[in-house]
Amino acid sequence: MEDIVALEERAKELRCLYAIDAVLADRRQTLESVFNRIVEEIPAGWQNPSSTGACIEYLNRRFVGPGFAEGAPLMERSLSLMGLGVGRLVVSDSTAGAMSGTSDFLEEEGELLRRVSRRIEEFLEWKHAEMLGAQTPRDRNHWAWRKRFAEAMAGALEAGRFGVSRIYLGGSTARGEAGPGSDIDLYIQSDGSEGQRRELSLWIEGWSLCLGQVALEQTGQSFPEGIMNIQWLDAEPDMRQRAEYQELTLGRAVGSDG
Numbered sequence: 001m002e003d004i005v006a007l008e009e010r011a012k013e014l015r016c017l018y019a020i021d022a023v024l025a026d027r028r029q030t031l032e033s034v035f036n037r038i039v040e041e042i043p044a045g046w047q048n049p050s051s052t053g054a055c056i057e058y059l060n061r062r063f064v065g066p067g068f069a070e071g072a073p074l075m076e077r078s079l080s081l082m083g084l085g086v087g088r089l090v091v092s093d094s095t096a097g098a099m100s101g102t103s104d105f106l107e108e109e110g111e112l113l114r115r116v117s118r119r120i121e122e123f124l125e126w127k128h129a130e131m132l133g134a135q136t137p138r139d140r141n142h143w144a145w146r147k148r149f150a151e152a153m154a155g156a157l158e159a160g161r162f163g164v165s166r167i168y169l170g171g172s173t174a175r176g177e178a179g180p181g182s183d184i185d186l187y188i189q190s191d192g193s194e195g196q197r198r199e200l201s202l203w204i205e206g207w208s209l210c211l212g213q214v215a216l217e218q219t220g221q222s223f224p225e226g227i228m229n230i231q232w233l234d235a236e237p238d239m240r241q242r243a244e245y246q247e248l249t250l251g252r253a254v255g256s257d258g
Contacts, residue, residue: 016045039065163192
């Protein structure tokens with residue numbers, strides 16, 4: 001029964017992300033319309049939709065959704081544009097923590113909040129560039145060249161040497177929505193030692209810095225610390241993650257001696 005409940009919760013979160021992606025995909029909308037629609041969609045992804053509400057604060061303006069309660073337990077995430085703070089995304093739940101008395105929100109809800117806020121930031125990057133008249137045509141496909149380089153890197157990676165089982169592409173590049181300032185999100189399932197992870201991190205850092213220079217030439221956006229963002233996975237992705245990730249082909253078989 002617990003497994004069924006957990007799967008139902010993950011399905012709710014995934015439907016919430018899909019709904020928000022659909023909102024953000026319509027680039028003809030004003031910021032006001034986008035924010036008002038997002039705060040309406042957010043509660044459906046939380047464990048208690050009927051007592052959950054959301055609020056977006058952006059450049060001293062507030063967009064408050066139904067059910068948002070200032071005095072209730074809150075979780076929040078800052079919103080940044082080009083490295084500068086421009087606001088925050090806040091979720092309230094008037095019944096959070098009432099049963100257990102130990103934790104107001106689920107860990108998975110924190111991850112969902114992170115994913116939603118990142119999607120909003122990517123939209124803001126695009127909208128900001130559009131308003132400045134600097135938006136490059138959509139057929140430039142910022143996601144496409146990012147994906148090609150990620151595939152090339154995975155193809156050159158020696159899985160056995162670094163103790164890598166699988167590597168996945170995620171985020172805006174996997175969704176085909178990457179903007180000029182987007183990172184390349186990599187999710188690496190590793191069975192190796194801490195030493196192998198450190199060695200792999202240094203190996204990827206070289207690629208990341210090189211691709212940051214490519215990104216600068218392609219978009220004018222600077223990535224002084226590199227363009228690749230690594231997340232380590234200690235187990236196979238769950239149902240929700242699999243729907244968002246694209247597995248990349250490793251260059252050598254797992255466990256190869258080279």
